[in-house]
Every structure is written in structure tokens, then in C-alpha cells.
Amino acid sequence: MKRYVEIGFIAALVVVLGIWLGVSFYKAYRPAPQMLQGQIQAKQYSVSSKLAGRVGSILVKRGDMVKKGDLIFTINSPEVEAKLQQAQAGYEAAKALSEEAHKGARAETIISARDIYQSAKAMRELTEKTYKRTQELYDNGVVSLQRRDEAFTAFENAKYSENTALQQYKIALDGASKETKIAAKQKEIAAAGQVSEVEAYIHDMQAYAPATAEVSNILIQEGELSPSGFPVVMLVDNRQAWLNLSVSEEYLPYFKLGSEFSAYLPALRKHVRFKVRYVSAMGDFATWRATSSSKGYDLRSFEIEAQPLDALDELRVGFSAIVEIESLAKNSAPAR
Template identity: 30%
Template sequence: MNTYKNILLGGFALLALSSCQPEQITPNRGKVKFETISVSSKLAGRVDKIFVEEGQKVKKGDTLATINIPEVQAKMLQAEGAIMAAQGQLNMAFNGATVEQLNQIDGQLNAGKAQLNFAQESFNRLEAMYTDSLISQQQFDEVKMKLDMAKAQVAALAAKRDEVKKGAREEQIEQAKGQLDRAKGAREEVATASLEQFVIAPADMSVETISLDEGELLTPGFTLFNGYKTNSIYFRFTIPESRIYDFEVGQELSLVNPYTEEEVGGRIAAIKQLAKYADITSTAPLYGLSESIYELKVVPTSNVQGQKFYINATFLIK
């Protein structure tokens, strides 16, 4: 009788224990992750002012800091000066010579004509004397050379006057336009560089670390702010080779927080093999020897707005 009683009590105990056991959860553990983001500057300068603190959430386009870049102002003045000079050259090409310049050329031309007349008279006198053999061949050649030089000078001055009256050549105008465009391009480049004094948030993000303090030198490409993109949560699970065949890209999963027991629906977005150093060897006796390790990237499919997630917090595949 006691034997049947003990068996009956044992059955009730087993039934009670089985009803109290928690829902089975797989041993696949993962971590909460967020997409990281780094913010740096293209130009060197000193950190002038920092407007955010570590842990603060900011919106895309918010100013995180300002950088003091004195070289930009100096280059802007140079660019403005180059534009003024190029614009002056273009105006001169379009408008042609001034009245004063024309008067100056006319004066030079009149002086050249006077020299030509004197050279012509000298040549006429010496030509008659040369015919009568009163001067040598050398003296006559010298007078003839001076006459030819006077004629060439008058012709050159006349051509210069005609060119000035007609205005600048088309090639000169195009050259002046090119110089002006180049100067304006330099100014635009400096204006773009001046915007680099403002360090702007490229996306909605939370600021996790600030690398420098105000007054410190920021070099080009050095990360000033590190953070996480808002609403970029995903879950990272490491799965050994022996169990990776249980999963596939696009598969729906149910995830659970082991501490709050909150559940999240997810979908496998990617499966990739980790680097060789992550392979399981005999130092991890729970797994097979030389077993490759894979990473599951799981993105949430359910609404997670009301839940709290902390970076590297543990989640399980249910």
C-alpha cells in the first residue's frame, strides 16, 4: 500500500515540477548593437566651442562644435582681390583703350612721323652727294638704314593705334573671362571651406564620446565625436558551425530579453563568417575542434519604440 502511495506522490511531484519549468530558450545568446557613426573635420583648426555633451541625443543638421580656422579668412581676402583684378582686365578688354591712352599713342605716332620726315630729307640730300661721289658708300648706307627704321617705327605705331581703336581681340576677351571664372571658383572653394568651421551632425544620433576639449588642435580626418545612429538597433548573434544550418537569411525569429522578459520580433538580415581567429578550437571544449563561427545580424520587425535597449545588452533567441 505504501509503495502505491509513494508512486502516486512521485507522479504528482513530477507533474508539479514540469508545470513550473520555464519556457525552453535556446542557448543562442546575442547582443544589442547600434550602427556607429563618426564625425570629423576636413580642415585643421582649434576646437573653439563644443555644444553637446556625452550621452546627448541630437538631430541631423545640429551644430556639434565650431572650429577656429584663421587661414580661411586670409584666403577669402586673396580670392576677393583676384576677382577684382580679373574683373578690371575684362572691363578693359571690353571697353578698349581710354582717351588718354589714344592721345599717348597719337603723340608717339606724330613723333615717329617727324623722325621719318627728317630721315627722308637726310636721305635725299645724301643721295645727290653720293651720286656726285662726295660721300662714301658706308655713309650713304647708314642714312638709308635710318630711313628704313623710321618707316618701320611709323608703321608699327599706326598698326597699334588701329588695334587700340578696334578694341581687344576676341582671344584677349576670352582670356580675361577665363581669369575671372577662375578667381570666382577660388572664392567658391574658400566659401565651401569656411563651412567646415561648423561640425554638423550627419544624422540623428546619440553622442557617446568626445575626443577633444575646447582649445585643442583638431587635425584633418581625426574623429571628434563618436556615437550611434538613432533607430539603428540590431541584434548580433554568434553561432557555431554545427548550428548555423538551422538559420537562413530572411528567417523570422522571436527574441527575448532574459531580464525583462520582453519579446521582440526579428528577421535575419545577413549571415557572415567571422575572421579565422574567432574559430572555436580545443580551448573551448563545449564545441567541436576547429569549428567556424558565424554572425547573425537580426533586425527588429516589431515596434520597439516603447522598449529600452542598451548597447551590448544580452538577448536570446526564443
Template identity: 30%
Template sequence: MTASRILRPVIALAVLAALGILLWFATRPPPLIVQGEVSANRVDISPRVSGRIAKLNVDVGDNVEAGAVIAVLESPELTAALHMTEAALSVSQADLARVNSTRPETIDAANAELAAAAADVTLYQEESARQTRLITTGASTQAQAEQAARNLEAAIRKRESAEANVRLVVAGSSKEEKALAAAQVEQTRASLNQQQVNVSELTIHAPISGQVTTRVAELGENFSAGAPLFSIIDLQNPWFTFNLREDLLRGLKVGDDFDVVVPAIGPDKTAVKVTMINAQGQYATWRATRATGDFDLRTFEVRAVPIKSVDGLRPGMSVIAAWSER
């Protein structure tokens, strides 16, 4: 009888405890699960010059290394412009060489003119001296002596002119002409450099290592500058992005760690680190002011990167995080 009296309260307490536990589990709020997705850098590749697709080296799904040639364009207009500029540079360089030098034949001709002028001076000097002697003996007139003096003076002036011409020929063109010719060479060389850059842009290189996800280019098709040809994603550096209401960010800061699960890969948890918390431009539609009488809650983008490399991550895969367990 005594044992029965003791067991009854114990059983009652056990039943009450069990009911309390069941009630706690029944009323406990479910764990908060947030969903995000895998993202990665994507680069859209466009030509800087217009041209026709002459060669395609990659297709959708191909993995490429940074710097690899993925396409080649052709442009007869750019090639012709390059050849024209090369010819113009040759012409300007030849003109610069011309103004900076004098042909030996020109110098020889100027020296010959100077020698002839010097010979005339010698001749007229002798004639003037002879007329001076003759006039003292009466064998020549004053007019003849004056004419000989004028001839000598003209010969001297001609010799001076020939000497100046020799100096001019030896010196070549003026400083202004040389400067102009040099400037024309530099201008043409700059134009040639630009044409060479334009032609080099006909070869399209992969700017990053990654996988080709889009190919718009078709062989033989014309594309203008800036038109997209390929898209490449960087699969080596993916990240996870979540769009969360600001009331879910309590205590979260850049550098924090938490675990996520990528269902497409498996049930294993992956540790990630928060790298960015950035406000979005819109408001969370499920928490409007008029519906709750509270203030609007903005949506923030939370970006995190895996602490360790995870194989198989692809942009667009879903990511699950038990936010209440963070």
C-alpha cells in the same frame, strides 16, 4: 485476493513509467541558449579642415537631430585666404571688363587723330593741285611739284593709319586677350568656391540623428583635419548580433524569425528577423580539429532586427535566444 493480484502489475507499470520519465528528464540534453548583444550604427565625426574649437553645442548623452550644428571651429588662415581670393576675383573681373571695352576718351582721341590726318590730306591735295597749275605757267619748279606730291602721299598714309587705329580702339582687345581674361576669371572663381567650402566646413553638423556617446573636443583646442571630435549612435535603428558556430546555422536563412530576450529590459520575448549571415575571419576555438578529429567549424555573424520597435535598447546590452526552440 483477485483485486490485489490486479493492482500489483498496475502499480509496477506505474512505477516503471515514472522511472522512465525521470530517466528521460535526467538524460535529456539541456536547451541550447545562445547569447548576443545589441548593436547600432556609430558615426565618428571629424572636421575636414584644421581649426580651433570656438563653440561646443552638445555634450555626452545629448540627443541631436541630423543637420544640427554641434560645434564651430575658427581658422584665421582660412578666413584670410577667403578674403584674398575674393579680392583676386574682383581684380580678374575688372581686367575682363577692361579687355572687353574701350574708354570713350580713348575713342575720342583716336577720332581726333583721324580728323587731323584727314585735314592734312585735304591740305596737301590742295597744295599738290596748286603746284601742278603753277608749273604749267613756269611759276613753280618740278622739284616743288614732286615735293607736294610726296607730302600728299605721306598724308594719305597717315590718314589710313589713323583709320586703322580707330577700328582697333573701337574693337578693343584681341580674341586671345579676351579669352585669357575670361579664363582667369573662371580660375579665380573656382578657387573662391573652394575657399568658401573650406570656411563652411568650420561649422560641424550632425550627420545622423542619435545620441552623443563620445566627446573628444574641448573648447579652445586645436584639431587637424580628420581628428575625431564626437561619436554619435543611432538609437532608432538597433540590431542584434550573434556569433555562432556554423553547425548551429542548420536551416537558418535570411528572413527567418525567432524570439529573443533582453534581460536589461525585462523577461518579455521580442520577435526578430534575420537580416544577415556573414562568415567571420576566425575559427571557433571550442571545436578544434585535433581535439575532435573533425573539420574546423567557422564562426558566423548572424544579424537580426526587431520586428517591432523596442524602447530602451542600448548598444552593448546582452541578448538571449533559446536556440533549440527556434
């Protein structure tokens, strides 16, 4: 009896061992599930300044949530502030001359116009000498082309100012005619326009958030030079996120425009439903797969963008998403 028990035990052990080996071989040699891996992306904004200068202060840090219209950073530009003073002074002078032209020339007006002309002439002579010296230094390789151009521009402006002052002086001597009064008024308007232009530049020294978003990066720190139009602060709106996939053309039937599918997000440890909103019109020739001996043709990749069906505040740029092809074949929903 004991012998039969031992034989039965051995037989049962052999059966169990055979089943275990069979299951192990099945798991080891069964085909791996086909999967596609994508990445979450979101709408990004670059906050830059139209005005070149040094970054004065950055009022945000990475991770901050900002609202549309919030002040992000400021630009320091003493040159623009000086230009504003010049423009305001020019406007006041043009306004005064316009008023005098309408009132008629007085002895004081003539003296004032003469003094302005003499001042402009002296400035022209000074800038001319400065330009000639700078030109000589530039020819000897001492100063840069930028410095030479600045001196030349100052000289040209001084000549125009001198000519303007001379004409105003002549007007004061000859008395204002109807045409002169019109010209003086237009000069006042032009000077006011220059003030408005510089004030617009002053406004651009402050950069504001274009939308409600999160600060994702700061590219230029306080005190550093910022070129015109260069992004200083980057914003990302995770509420406007989508999934980007590179799909081989053999799987394109599962990703028709408007179709829905499920993807697993390891960072959230859950499946999320997405809806295809974009399929690239042309295959990406840079990611083509070499011809296989079994299929005999090349397979190219297409870019797919899919939007989550439900709003998820926890979605962030860079999250991975896994899509199983087998589940697509079984559970892909038709377009709606």
C-alpha cells in the same frame, strides 16, 4: 499504538528525504541548457570636418538627441579666412582689369598696372629672400621642413603673381586686343572660382548632423586640433538597432536567413522576437573550436545579424541578449 505512529513518521520522513535527495541530484547533474549570448548594436555616424583646424565650439554633449542638419561643432581656421580675403581681393583686381581691357587703356590704367607690377615684384623679392633665409635655417636644423615648404610655396606664388602683373602691365601699354580681352575675362572667371572654392572651405568649418540620432561620444574637445577627416563627435541611431550573434555551425540550421527566434534581454527583463537578416558567407577561422574526441571535427563560428520585429525605443548599444538552444529547437518559426 504509539510505537506504530513513530514508525510511520520515520518512514514518511525517510521517503521525503529520499525524494529531496533525488530532486537535488537531478538538478545538480542534469545537463546545463545550451545558450548563446549576443549583443545589441546600432547604426553609428562619425561627424568630422573636411577642414583641419582647432575645434571652435561644440554645441552638443553626450546623450543629446540631434536632428538631421543640426549644427554639431565649428572649426576655427584663421588661415582659411585670410585665404578668403586674398581670393576676394584677387577677384576684384581681375574684375577691374577685365573691365579696363574692354574699355581700353588709359593713362591711369597704365599707372595702376605699373604699380601693381612693382608691388608684385617687391613681394617676389621679399618672399625670395625669406625663402633663402628659411632654407639656410632648415639646413642648420633650426626650422622644420613644413616651414621651409611654406616659404618656398609663398615664393613660387609671388613669382606667378609678379609674372601676371607684368603681363597686365604690358597689356596696358600695348592696348587690349581681342585675345587680351578674352584672357582678362577668363582670369576674372578663374578668380571668381577661387573665391567660391574658399567659401566652400568656409562652409566646411561648420559640421552638421548627417541623421537624427543620439550623441554617443565626443572625441575632441574645444580648443584641440582636429585633423582633416578625423571624427570629432560620434552619433548612434538606436532606432536602427540589431542583434549580433556568433553562432557555432552546429546551430546554424536554427538561424536560416529570414527565420525568427526569441532572445531574452536582461536589461529589459523580457523576451524580444528577432528576424535573421544576415548570415556571414564564410566561417570565422579565428574562433574555431578544437577537435573534440567525441565529435571528431572542428566547429567554426558564423556571424549572425537579426533585426527586432517590433520597434523598441528602449534598445541601446551594448545590451546583452540570451538565446536558449532548446527553445529554438521547439519554437523556432519558419522563414516568412
